[in-house]
Amino acid sequence: MARQQKDSNRRYKTRVRIAKTHNKIADTRKDFLHKLSTKIVSENQTIVLEDLNVSGMVKNRKLSRAISQQGWRDFRVLVEGKSEKYGRNFVVISRWEPTSQSCSECGYRWGKIDLSIRSVLCLNCGTEHDRDENASVNIEKVGIGHCHDSKRTLRQGKTTSVVPVDEASRITARSRR
Known part of the structure; x- marks a missing residue:
């Protein structure tokens, strides 16, 4: 034309x-x-x-x-x-959300990688992931309400005390002045 x-x-x-x-x-x-x-x-x-x-x-x-x-x-x-x-x-x-920067199996975060790298070997669990499939599994986990980091999803929400229960803490004990 x-x-x-x-x-x-x-x-x-x-x-x-x-x-x-x-x-x-x-x-x-x-x-x-x-x-x-x-x-x-x-x-x-x-x-x-x-x-x-x-x-x-x-x-x-x-x-x-x-x-x-x-x-x-x-x-x-x-x-x-x-x-x-x-x-x-x-x-x-x-x-x-770091969906392509962490392992979908163990939650280990390897950080940013170049777009030319299509397959990633997790240093923590040894699992080899396709970059896009790993990101899709992570997107699914985050979307249904799980924490992105798998370690955080396995952790119990309880706080543990360093001091035994029957012993009073210096911070919480009243001073008698």
Whole structure:
């Protein structure tokens, strides 16, 4: 179209053909998002999504087009609306939750790793994890109400006293002055 003469019939026909193709692609994406969101909401009682910094991810030149075309925001809106309509639980966890930075088995936190690393070996329990599958298990744990750190979920909520019960503490004992 860029090489065609302006205000010509051939340019007009090419513009219409390109517009139809773009509309068809957009309709196909919307149809896919509707079908996928309906399937997810109808098959699950609780839907857990991670809040992502999409505006920050789009600033990456190599990934911006792929991220923009996926329609993540539209998918979230559709799932949220359909889960409300069908009476399902919809949970969004914080973007600051370290889902890809810790082991889903033992809770050991290895910290930030480069995106090119797709498989991680836990130094604590020795389990090898796929990066995305490990993050999805952690998202599920956080979404259903468990603490992210598995060690904290196993810990009892009782406080233990260092001093025996029958012995009075210096801090709590009244001074007799």
